[in-house]
Amino acid sequence: MAIHVGEYRISLDAKEADANLNFVSHAHSDHTGGVRKNNEILCSDITRDLVQTRTRFELKTVEIPKGTKLLDSGHMLGSKQLYVDSGESSSIVYTGDYQLQRSPAAEKIEIRRADTLIIDSTYPFPNIVFDEKEEVITAMQHYIKSRMNTGSVLFGAYSMGKAQELIKICNDIGVAPIVDGNIARINDIYSSHGMKLDFATRELGDGVIDDDFREPVWIVSMHKVDRVRGLVASMNRRIFTAVATGFAMTQRFNTDVQFALSDHADFKQAIDYIEQCCPKRIYTRGQGCDIFAKNLKSEGYDACPLRKPSSIANLLVNYI
Ligand SMILES: [Zn+2]
Incomplete structure (x- = not known):
């Protein structure tokens, strides 16, 4: 069980034995653990279509239960927060993955006041502070423009969410990148939900090595980076490899360059969110929830970690 709303017991991004709605x-796959074949799920239409494509499950979305709302979370196209205000007692919001800085490939986050906040803990440390997204994007665009005249720029990216953000960043400087088939299939779903992306597709199966691979900008799934690197190099063309992820703040990647372009909130953004949400109590969720709660407490907030999804049950039974 997670949150009671009328006839529903709603689980949050995870499998719960006694939930009847997920x-x-x-x-993203770390948020779809509760999805089963022929499931009815509570989510945006694009999330349903993306999960359906990845899992090949037939899925339906339920009508949004009375007293609940899905609020944009700014993380990727269609990403939502769950907001519940039954009108009888008090309100609660669960963020899932979220970010406050606007991505060119996602809706702007909506923040509402709530009595209880269940907040994601991806970046729990105050010392990790992302630069302004616009600045990072400008630096990336400058890099792409300066390198594509002397060689090919190759980004490795998650095929869902990050790849589409990178395509938008390229499109904004008049570049239509080459993508692999996996990314192209996700792009088609984005496009059917109103986000147009300009790109060309190269299927990268075996037996294509006689083709020309001198295209200036590539965005491919992580596991295809080595293959494309080899194919471009075989054309005697210089290749510049890159990644764009928040983890560039804490990890060194095996690429020529790495950009700290995150689709998550850092600690500073989390505080900004909390200030706007004004919760009476905060529960931190996900990896890093203990340290995040501790760091929030030292800032004066009433915060407590939710170590397992099921522990929400103990905290919220009859709360709503
Ligand atoms: Zn995510």
Whole structure:
């Protein structure tokens, strides 16, 4: 069980034995553990379509239960927060993955006041502070423009969410990158939900090595980076490899360059969110929830970690 709303017991991005409805904040696989074949799920239409494509499950979305709302979370296209205000007692919001800085490939986050906040803990440390997204994007665009005249730029990216953000960043400087088939299939779903992306597709199966691979900008799934690197190099063309992820703040990647372009909130953004949400109590969720709660407490907030999804049950039974 997670949150009681009328006839529903709504689980949050995870499998719960006694839940009868699963809220799926967005389509990344670490948030779809509760999705089963022929499931009815609570999510945006694009999340349903993306999860359906990845899992090949037939899925339906339920009508949003009375007293609940899905609020944009700014993390990727269609990503949502769950907001519940039954009108009888008090309100609660669960963020899922979220970010406050606007991505060119996602809706702007909506923040509402709530009595209880269940907040994601991806970046729990105050010392990790992302630069302004616009600045990072400008630096990336400058890099792409300066390198594509002397060689090919190759980004490795998650095929869902990050790849589409990178395509938008390229499109904004008039570049239509080459993508692999996996990314192209996700792009088609983005496009059917109103986000147009300009790109060309190269299927990168075996037996294509006689083709020309001198295209200036590539965005491919992580596991295809080595293959494309080899194919471009075989054309005697210089290749510049890159990644764009928040983890560039804490990890060194095996690429020529790495950009700290995150689709998550850092600690500073989390505080900004909390200040706007004004919760009476905060529960931190996900990896890093203990340290995040501790760091929030030292800032004067009433915060406590939710170590397992099921522990929400103990905290919220009859709360709503
Ligand atoms: Zn995510």
